[in-house]
Amino acid sequence: MLKWYNDLYVGNTAKKKKQKIIKKINNGSGQLAVYVITLASNRANNLDVFSANYLLKDVHRNNCPLIVGIAKSYEEAIELVREIVLDAYEKTGTMDIRGYLEGNMKTE
Numbered sequence: 309m310l311k312w313y314n315d316l317y318v319g320n321t322a323k324k325k326k327q328k329i330i331k332k333i334n335n336g337s338g339q340l341a342v343y344v345i346t347l348a349s350n351r352a353n354n355l356d357v358f359s360a361n362y363l364l365k366d367v368h369r370n371n372c373p374l375i376v377g378i379a380k381s382y383e384e385a386i387e388l389v390r391e392i393v394l395d396a397y398e399k400t401g402t403m404d405i406r407g408y409l410e411g412n413m414k415t416e
Contacts, residue, residue: 336364
């Protein structure tokens with residue numbers, strides 16, 4: 309099962325179809341021009357950006373880190389990464405993006 313960030317970052321063009329995009333990604337449906345932003349798969353980096361179609365294979369879905377953003381183009385995804393970095397820096401005064409995002413996760 310995919311893990312989603314509580315306050316998911318969503319690109320401007322993806323906002324109208326946010327729920328539909330999330331549902332399709334969760335169901336393993338293909339998504340043209342949809343990109344996801346996740347915590348990096350290794351601790352040396354902060355974030356990864358890749359096509360949502362990468363998650364069509366079970367091996368990738370089962371090992372997918374926390375999804376923190378979705379966008380309708382690669383350029384929009386990069387803009388969201390900029391927004392995430394700025395939010396982390398403004399709220400913590402550091403560049404610990406992973407720590408900022410993980411710290412904002414609600415435990416249930």
